[in-house]
Amino acid sequence: MTSSSGSVLITGASLADGTRTDLFVSDGLLADPASAPAGVERIDADGLLALPGLVDLHTHLRQPGREDAETVASGTAAAARGGYTCVHAMANTDPVTDTAEAAEYVQALGERDGHCQVRVVGAVTKGLGGTELAELGLMAASSAGVRVFSDDGRCVDDSLMMRRALTYVKSFDGVVAQHSQDPRLAGPGACCHESEYSGRLGLPGWPSQAESVIVARDVQLAELTGSRLHVCHVSTAESVDVVRWAKARGIQVTAEVTPHHLLLDTPLVSSYDTTFKVNPPLRTSEHIEAVREALADGTIDSVGTDHAPHARQDKDHPFDVALPGMIGLEQALAVVVDVMVNTGRLDWPTLVERMSTAPARIGRVAGQGRPLVVGEPANLVLVDPSSRAVVDGAASASRARNNPYHGRDLPDPVVATLWRGGITHRR
Numbered sequence: 001m002t003s004s005s006g007s008v009l010i011t012g013a014s015l016a017d018g019t020r021t022d023l024f025v026s027d028g029l030l031a032d033p034a035s036a037p038a039g040v041e042r043i044d045a046d047g048l049l050a051l052p053g054l055v056d057l058h059t060h061l062r063q064p065g066r067e068d069a070e071t072v073a074s075g076t077a078a079a080a081r082g083g084y085t086c087v088h089a090m091a092n093t094d095p096v097t098d099t100a101e102a103a104e105y106v107q108a109l110g111e112r113d114g115h116c117q118v119r120v121v122g123a124v125t126k127g128l129g130g131t132e133l134a135e136l137g138l139m140a141a142s143s144a145g146v147r148v149f150s151d152d153g154r155c156v157d158d159s160l161m162m163r164r165a166l167t168y169v170k171s172f173d174g175v176v177a178q179h180s181q182d183p184r185l186a187g188p189g190a191c192c193h194e195s196e197y198s199g200r201l202g203l204p205g206w207p208s209q210a211e212s213v214i215v216a217r218d219v220q221l222a223e224l225t226g227s228r229l230h231v232c233h234v235s236t237a238e239s240v241d242v243v244r245w246a247k248a249r250g251i252q253v254t255a256e257v258t259p260h261h262l263l264l265d266t267p268l269v270s271s272y273d274t275t276f277k278v279n280p281p282l283r284t285s286e287h288i289e290a291v292r293e294a295l296a297d298g299t300i301d302s303v304g305t306d307h308a309p310h311a312r313q314d315k316d317h318p319f320d321v322a323l324p325g326m327i328g329l330e331q332a333l334a335v336v337v338d339v340m341v342n343t344g345r346l347d348w349p350t351l352v353e354r355m356s357t358a359p360a361r362i363g364r365v366a367g368q369g370r371p372l373v374v375g376e377p378a379n380l381v382l383v384d385p386s387s388r389a390v391v392d393g394a395a396s397a398s399r400a401r402n403n404p405y406h407g408r409d410l411p412d413p414v415v416a417t418l419w420r421g422g423i424t425h426r427r
Contacts, residue, residue: 008423009036013045013382015372016348023050025378028421032374045382048415051352053085053116053379054333055359055368057148057177057256058232058304060325061087061118063109065094070309070399072106073113075329077397078307080115080424082329083381083414086360086368087116087307091123092153098123098134103144115424116417117379119365122146124165124176128154133164140172147364150177152232153279155214157183162218166227175228175254175362178218180239181280186210191320193266193281201270203320206281212238219246219253230362231255233306235280237290244299254362256304257291259328259335260404268404274315274322275402278308295354296345302359305332309400326404330396334410337385342411348385378421387412 010023022033024040056079062070072089079087089106091097097106103120110118122139126132128151139146149169156162156178165176186206192198194205215231219242222229231243234255246253266284268276276282294300308325315322336355340346346354352369360369367377393406417425 006041007036008041008043009033010043010045010050010382013048013050016049016051016352021050023372023380025418025421028378030372030374030376030378043382043416047384049348049383049385050372051348051381051383052356052369052372053381053417053419054083054355055363055365056084056087056305056307056329057230057302057359057363058152059087059089059307059329060092060309061089062093062309064105066311068311068399069314071113072109072118073115074397074399075307075309076113076115076118078327078329080417080419081397081414082331083333083383083417084329085116085379085381085417085419086119086365088119088121088148088363090121090152091150092128096123096127097121098126100135100138100142103139103146104142107144116419117368119148119363120144120146121177122149124149124151124156125161130154130156130158130161133161133168136165136168136174137172140174147174148177148230149174150179150232152177152179155179155181155183157214159217159221163221163225166221166225166229170225170227173364175230177230177232178214179232180211180214180218182210182213185213189320191277191281191324192269193283195266195284197266197269203269208236208238208283208287211236211280212242215239215242219243219251222253223249223251228252233258233261233280233304234291234294234300235261235283236287240290240294240299244294247299254301255299256302257295257300258304258306259332260326261291262288262295262339263335264404269319272319274317274319275326275404277319277322277324278326279324292339292345295340301354302362303332303336303355304359305329309398310402312401315402326402327396327398327400329398331391331405331410333413337411337413379419381417382415383413384415385413
């Protein structure tokens, strides 16, 4: 679904490297600007950056099963507002995306209702139960062409099951994306970073080592199997150290960090506002600094939003009972620009690598994260690097309102998003 699929000439834009250029979009591709007809629609992009469309490896669209929280249509509309031209729909829907038929259903929803490309993530285990492998090969061979598999929301904590999954996906160049949470160290009730705050607030603690011990196990299983591992939502300094060690050994591991783990910290939980309940939990300043440094130096390859919409009734509970998760598609680029670009930690070409090129490569998505040159698909975002605004959570395209950035002054970078040559968002 695009609001426009005709031709458009974008004039005076700057690419990530600072080169000024005109971009002519025709029939879904970038064409020679000199061939643009006289009466073509024009967008004056003077002062704007033209970047490849953003790609998210970690989006919860909730459909099927929880359309009260989000749908493919509403979630991808939020994605388009955030500059995304591709999202990966996680498998913890109802029913779970653990069969070829389920994967093809979600794929069809994306093709019918999507405001950006929807790539399907398959479950690793049947029903996310952790005891039997899902239809990995059939999902890969289906029309959905699944290449990313995750039980996100739950950890594949059985070592043999994780080894089998990594071995299986290797045959078709798949990747297992792990939610790293040792269930013995951080059980279902764990909801606050284990620290002085968890003790003072009386909330069950979630120690940072409950993440890093699973990462340490999994990178060694990836080495054993020669397969690809992706570490979801890295949130601790210890996990960063493990990933850095694994990459130095040549292990095929990639990692992501969420916008909220780059910006928001544990003290916010002191309000008991369940908007700030997320899994893994918000961490303290030393962990935030570690993940920022890792994103800057490439230890962490990508930004994954972990966009997790919830209906109001699922958040309107005591903190330890409410469901965990935050929405993040619309403000992801804003947070990365504020925390990483405006502070000099990332330049624009590296931001493109972390938010477009690398996630497209990890997910094996053709036609996304590509350079903006003639002949490439017209998947791009126009960015105003100087614009700022106070976030209004009520104005979100998402059905959910669990927005942790509401009321914050942040960059407001996305001017327009084009997917397959059509304008999916314009302000």
